[in-house]
Amino acid sequence: MKHLSIDLETFSSVPIQKAGLYKYVQSPDFEILLFAYSFDGAPATVVDFTAGERLPADVLRALRDSTCIKHAYNAAFEWYCLEQAGYLSGLSRRDALAQWRDTMLHALYCGFPGSLEAVGSALGLPEDKRKLTTGRTLIRTFCVPRTPTVRDPRTRIRPQDEPEKWALFKAYNRQDVATEMEIERRLSPWAVPEPVQAQWITDQIINARGVRLDLELVCGARECNARATQQLTAEAAKISGLSNPNSVAQLVEWLQAETGEELSDLRKDTVADLLGAELSSDKARRMLEIRQELGKTSVKKYAAMDTAVCADGRVRGLLQFYGANRTGRWAGRIIQPQNLPRTYLHGAELDRARTWVQARKTDHISLLCGAVPDVLSQLVRTALIASEGCKFVDADFSAIEARVIAWLAGEEWVLEVFRTHGKIYEAQASQMFGVPMESIVKGRPEYALRQRGKVATLTLGYQGGVGSLVSMGALRMGIPEEDLPDIVRRWREANRRIVDLWYGVEIAALDTIKTGRENTVLGIRFSLTGNRDCSFLTVTLPSGRALFYAQPFIGTNRFGREALQYWGPGKTSKKWEPLETYGGKLTENIVQAIARDCLAEKIERLEAAGYPVVFHVHDEVVIDCPHDRADLDAVCKMLSEPIPWAPGLPLAADGWVGDYYTKD
Known part of the structure; x- marks a missing residue:
């Protein structure tokens, strides 16, 4: 079987970072500038389209040849560019995508960062085999438009304008292919499993399918927000006398003088806490309310939608496959569908609120629904609408992580709850506090225990303690701080098998690194693998997919105890650095990865059954299908059916059918 490695350099006036791949490529001025390629590891050749060069016949044949595997870093880009340029005409998207392998996915699967430069560095590629650091400057020069000036009216730089830089750019294009091939060579012992490859194909189809936008709502929301912002800013200036009431420094100084209290910042949580406390000044309260309204960043998503919408009224590329390092869960892109405000x-x-926003009736909104920015924030979800003649079918797994961890640990009483009535919060409270479950109902004193059962279920499954309860909002729920240690103790006593799971996986991981022996805990296999280029601790899941922890070693944690450490992208720095983990965190990775595999499995089944998914969020799928196929019961039944590699895992789903996206 032949292998063809490809890297493209392109031009478009559409900003790809903000608008996404699909609008970028669909721009009328999009063009492929350079096409670098290599057959079977040979030195790369660069085809310069700007010089009138054309692809050789063997490359043209290979692009459509199912026996030739095409490789690229972030292969979705090369695939879509070539599809839109007509090089893949006559092939169905699924057939065309089946011929591609994404080296970025391979790197992500093995626990490495997403960028080509970062992967090269993490793998220790020598300087001459890494992505050239001059690439960003060259891309800005040749691949994006420039702002014309009186002295220089050019809107873009052409190769003939900067011939020396263009020669360097061609070298950069050639080097990218060499770097990608070297990464692929080093990671080749740990291939992406076929099921994951199939899921990647489906993900590209879903992203290219896109979801329709209510453009009237988007435009109306942006106009209403501009009016509301102007009005609120004017009101704030009138109340405070400040020249710029949006200035944090000015507002902090004014609030301190008005209330007599010291303030360090005006972050979202700080403002919420101040509004929840007793304030001596009504003016200060109103200024904080205005600050809270003006600070609703979620309304900026309307601008993101407007920027990314394609000519057919659909926004595409909302999901990043394997976007979450290690677990392989999807990440949101463009409008970040996994981070939309609640409704x-x-x-x-x-x-009514949607109709008034479409009609730009800000007075109606504020009079009957509340503050305009808050209403606009709530309506962000509803800007995603079903196609003409279709309905959304929205279905999500019920308490998927709680089910998976109980199934994995063999916490039988929890599984029995999910197999029967499903009231896990009441059942958890009953187990923790020793009261009959039938007494935990509204109107009885015992019902207050449900809140404790709920926060414990949502918070403590991954070895969390008092701090986790506080972070989840236990204090804001009215639970006294002195009661939190008792909640932790009671939950752990009621869920001993889950507690055993934390320590079991930690012991197995440490022993595997120390001895090199394989360890298996409740069907999860820990093993060491590696060669002179890479070494990993792998955690093989029931689905057969593995989690990778690169360059593992035994370190010492802040308590002076042995701890598993490995190299990965830092949570805040994003740099390749040593990271530390422990039993609860390993359990979280494993459980979330299994839940991810459940969702991926079901998406494949839905697509095969003719239910087109337009996007999904964690454990929720949104299907856009004709009215006569919008069958919620059928979809929920498919989501609830057993999964072959997870026997005994009780799944359940629920949802709604509607014209626009919302949170039921």
Whole structure:
């Protein structure tokens, strides 16, 4: 079988970082500038389209040849560019994508960062085999438009304008292919499993399919927000007398003088806490309320939608496959569908609010629904709408992580809850506090225990303690701080098998690194693998997929105890650095990865059954299908069916059918 490695350099006036791949490529001025390629590891050749060069016949044949595997770093880019340029005409998307392998996915699967330069550095590639650091400057020079000036009216730089830089750019293009091939060579012992490869193909189809936008709502929301911002800013200036009431420094100084209290910042949580406390000044309270309204960053998503929407009214590329390092869960892109604000308006009230925003009736909104920025924030989800003649079918797994961890640990009483009534919060409270479950109902004193069962279920499954309860909002729920240690103790006593799971996986991981022996805990296999280029601790899941921890070693944690450490992208720095983990965190990785595999499995089944998914969020899928196929029961039944590699895992799903996206 032949292998063809490809790297493209392109031009488009559309900003790809903000608008995404699909609008970028669909721009009328999009063009492929350079096409670097290599057959079977040979030195790369660069085809310069700007000089009138064309692809050789063997490359043209290979692009459509199912026996030739195409490789690229972030292969979705090369695939879509070539599809839109007509090089893949006559092939269905699924057939065309089946011929591609994404080296970036390979790196992500093995626990490495996403960028080509970062992977080269993490793998220790020598300087002459890494992505050239001059690449960013060259891309800015030749691949993006420039702002014309009186002295230089050019809107873009052409190769003939900068011939020396263009020669360097061609070398950069050639080097990218060499770097990608070297990465692929080093990671070749740990191939991406076929099921994951199939999921990547489906993900590209979903991303290219896109989801329709309510453009009237998007435009109306942006106009209403501009009016509301102007009004609120004017009100704030009138109340405070400040020249710029949006200035944090000015507002902090004014609030301190007005209230007599010291303030260090005006972050979202700080403002919420101040509004929740007793304030001596009504003016200060109103200024904080205005600050809170003006600070709703979620309304900026309307601008993101407007920037990314394609000519057919759809926004594409909302999901990043394997976006979460290690677990392989999807990440959000463009409008970040996994981070949309909640909707508290429902039914007729929600429909009215949408109609008024479309009609730019800000007075109606503020009079009958509340503060305009807050309403606009709630309506962000509803800008995603079903296609003409279609309905959304939205279905999500019920308490998927709680089910998976109980199944993995063999916490039988929890599994029995999920197999029967499913009231896990009441059942958890009953187990923790020794009260009959039937007494935990509204109207009885014992019902207050449900809140404790809920926060414990959502917080403590991954070895969390008092700090985790506080972070989850236990204090804001009215639970006294002195009661939190008792909640932790009671939860752990009621869920001993889950507690055993934490320590079991930690012991197995440490022993594997120390001795090199394989260890298996409740069907999860820990093993060491490596060669002179790479070494990993791998954690093989029931699905057959593995989690990779690069360059593992035994270190010492802050308590002076042995701890598993490995190299990975830092959570805040994003740099390749040593990271530390422990039993609870390993359990979280494993459980979330299994939950991810459940979702991926179901998406494949839905697509095969003719239910087109347009996007998904954690454990929720959104299907855009004709009215006569919008069958919620059928979809929920498919999500609830057993998974072959997870016998005994009780799955359940629920959802809704509607014209636009919301949170039921």
